[in-house]
Amino acid sequence: MILAHQLLIAATGNYGFFNLLTIVLCIPLLDDAVWPAALRVARERFVDETPAPRAAGPASIRGAVLTVLFLLxxxxxxxxxxxxxxxxxxxxxxxxxxxxxxIVDYYGLFAIMTKERPEIRIEGSNDGVAWKGYEFRYKPGDPRRRPGFMAPHQPRLDWQMWFAAISDFRTEIWFAKFCEKVLQGSRPVLRLLRTNPFPDAPPRYLRAVVDRYRFTTLAERRKSGAWWQGQPLGLYAPVLTLEAGRLALAPPELQRR
Structure with missing residues (x-):
């Protein structure tokens, strides 16, 4: 039942390798009789069948500890x-x-699910007027691009961008470093992206804008061909530039555009 449940989730969502990990953890729970005889013989060579020693201490103490852990x-x-x-x-x-x-936690990988989908778009410009967008490999960007299926691959950058969109950029230290590398034209970082609108030289300015995405309805998709509809929400972070090769804020007039 657990195996079927995990396979169903994996077939209908992009949860990376998490479903595979859950399936692997279930393998030791299978009865020995389901394995071929050769594997059962090999197992007997390495598995100690000696019963494990019973837990030390009175049952009352163990019960009290379990009660405290449950209450916490x-x-x-x-x-x-x-x-x-x-x-x-x-x-x-x-x-x-x-x-x-x-010692206690809710141990939930996705304990809290968001009801909206904010998405960050990264754009560069040389004059602060005309902006060109960088496209990520996996996360939503171009509304006309069909959502991809990448499991069990775990696209780390795109995954982190989702967390950044629901957080304050000031707490996402890695995001500032990412922007700095894009402005520096770092080839290893740019290879993580699907497109680079500045192939000859990195832009002078970089900005991150956030949109609220939702799936288009069937009628909207037939009319426009778009899979997503985005509602602009404004800047996610201040417009950035480089000063002496280091990340810095762009002039104030660019922050108001």
Whole structure:
């Protein structure tokens, strides 16, 4: 059942190799009888069948520890469900004390799903007036480009751009470094992109704008041929340039355009 569920998710979504990892973790749960005889014989050579020793300590102590862990786990669960924490009482304070130990968490890879899809577009310009866009290999960009299927490949840059779009750029230190490398014309970084609108020399200015994307309806797609419709939301980060080879803010007049 778990295997079928993971295969269904993998066939209908782009979750990289996460579904494969889950399937691999399920392999040890299979009964030995499902494996060919040759593999079962090979397993017997390397697996120690000696029963594991029982846990030390009175059952009451183990039960108390498990009870404490369960109660503490209610705090991150309430946070993940966006529920009120007032009913937790002193548990919230106890969780804060235990948090550095990392002994409880909600362990959810996608515990909170976003309801909107903001997408960052990177554009370059030499005069601050005419802007040309860089196209990423996998994430949405050109509204007419059909969404790709890349699993089990994990496109790290495109994946991080999605997280950046739902975060404050000031907390995404890597994003500033990425912009600096684009302005420097770094070939290894530019190879991560699908298109480079400045093949001869990098642009003087770089900006990141964010749009709210949504899938077009069937009628809209038939009319325009577009898979996406984007609603401009404004600048994601200040317009950037290079000064003495280092990243810097562009002149104030460019920030208002």
């Amino acid at each position: 786990s209610l705090v991150p669960l309430a946070n993940a469900m966006r529920g009120p924490r007032s009913w937790l009482g002193p548990l919230a304070s106890a969780y804060e004390l235990a948090a550095p130990l990392r």
